[in-house]
Amino acid sequence: MSKRVAVVTGGIGGLGSAICIALARDGRTVIAADLPGDADRIARFQRDVDGLDIHVMPLDVSSFDACAAFVRDVAQHFGALDIVVNNAGITRDSTLRKMAPEQWQQVLDVNLGSAFNLCRHSIDGMIERGFGRIVNISSVSGQSGNFGQANYAAAKAGLHGFTMSLARETATKGVTVNSVSPGYIETPMTRAMPDAVRERTQSQIPVGRLGQPNDIARAVAFLTADDAGYITGANLPVNGGLFM
Ligand code: NAD
Known part of the structure; x- marks a missing residue:
C-alpha cells in the first residue's frame, strides 16, 4: 500500500507543527499548509522537521478557489488526499458590544469556512477511493462559550455541527469525520495571555497544568489511524478536565 497523504492546515503553527510530526512518525506523507509570507517562520519549521516526510505548501484556507487549486497540486505532487486536519485558526477577541463585522x-x-472549503474539494476523492480521515480542530470555547469570543466560539461550535453532518453523509464510504476540542495548550496563542489570566486559568484545570501540543497531536494521530474506522461524528475533548 502506498503511503497515506495527509494535509494539516495551519501546519507550521504551535499545534499544527506537533500534528505534522506525529502523523509523519506514523508513516504519513504530510503537507503543512499555511499562509505564505513569513520566510523565517517557515525556515524554523523546516529545521524542526528535518528528515521527516513533511512538506510546506502555501494556502489561504479561507479561499474556496485556493483550496481547489491546492487539492489539485497535492494530488499532482504527492498523491490524492487521504487525511485532512482542519487546524488553521485565528482569534479576533472582543466583547460583542465592541465587535466589528470584520472581526466576526x-x-x-x-x-469554519476553511473546513467547508477544503472538505468540499477533497471529499469526492476520499469517497471514490473508499478511505478518508477528517479531523476538525475545534476548542473548549465552542463547548462552553468564552467571554470576548462570540465569534470564535460560534465558529468552533459550528465545526461540531459540520463534523456530525459530514460524518453521517460519509459513514458508509470508509470516511470518518471527527473533531478534537483542545483546552488551553502551551502555544504562542496562549503565551500571549497576561500572567494573571494564565494563573487563574491554570487553577481551574483539574489536571493542574496547561496542555502540551503533543497532547493534541496524539489525539489526532489516534483518530486518523487506518484502524480507527469505527469512530465517526465524535468530539474528543483534550482539556485536562477543564470542561466535562
Ligand atoms: P497558532 O497561531 O500557533 O497556529 C495557527 C496557524 O494557522 C498559524 O500557523 C497561522 O499562520 C495559520 N493560519 C491562520 N490563518 C490562516 C489561513 N487563512 N490559511 C492558512 N493558515 C492560516 O495557533 P495554535 O494554538 O497552534 O492553534 C491551532 C488550532 O487549535 C486553531 O484552530 C485554534 O483555534 C485551536 N485551538 C488552540 C488552542 C490553544 O490553546 N493553543 C486551544 C483551543 C483550540
Whole structure:
C-alpha cells in the first residue's frame, strides 16, 4: 500500500507543527499548509522537521478557489488526499458590544469556512477511493462559550455541527469525520495571555497544568489511524478536565 497523504492546515503553527510530526512518525506523507509570507517562520519549521516526510505548501484556507487549486497540486505532487486536519485558526477577541463585522467575518471564514472549503474539494476523492480521515480542530470555547469570543466560539461550535453532518453523509464510504476540542495548550496563542489570566486559568484545570501540543497531536494521530474506522461524528475533548 502506498503511503497515506495527509494535509494539516495551519501546519507550521504551535499545534499544527506537533500534528505534522506525529502523523509523519506514523508513516504519513504530510503537507503543512499555511499562509505564505513569513520566510523565517517557515525556515524554523523546516529545521524542526528535518528528515521527516513533511512538506510546506502555501494556502489561504479561507479561499474556496485556493483550496481547489491546492487539492489539485497535492494530488499532482504527492498523491490524492487521504487525511485532512482542519487546524488553521485565528482569534479576533472582543466583547460583542465592541465587535466589528470584520472581526466576526474573518474568524468565521478562517475557523469554519476553511473546513467547508477544503472538505468540499477533497471529499469526492476520499469517497471514490473508499478511505478518508477528517479531523476538525475545534476548542473548549465552542463547548462552553468564552467571554470576548462570540465569534470564535460560534465558529468552533459550528465545526461540531459540520463534523456530525459530514460524518453521517460519509459513514458508509470508509470516511470518518471527527473533531478534537483542545483546552488551553502551551502555544504562542496562549503565551500571549497576561500572567494573571494564565494563573487563574491554570487553577481551574483539574489536571493542574496547561496542555502540551503533543497532547493534541496524539489525539489526532489516534483518530486518523487506518484502524480507527469505527469512530465517526465524535468530539474528543483534550482539556485536562477543564470542561466535562
Ligand atoms: P497558532 O497561531 O500557533 O497556529 C495557527 C496557524 O494557522 C498559524 O500557523 C497561522 O499562520 C495559520 N493560519 C491562520 N490563518 C490562516 C489561513 N487563512 N490559511 C492558512 N493558515 C492560516 O495557533 P495554535 O494554538 O497552534 O492553534 C491551532 C488550532 O487549535 C486553531 O484552530 C485554534 O483555534 C485551536 N485551538 C488552540 C488552542 C490553544 O490553546 N493553543 C486551544 C483551543 C483550540
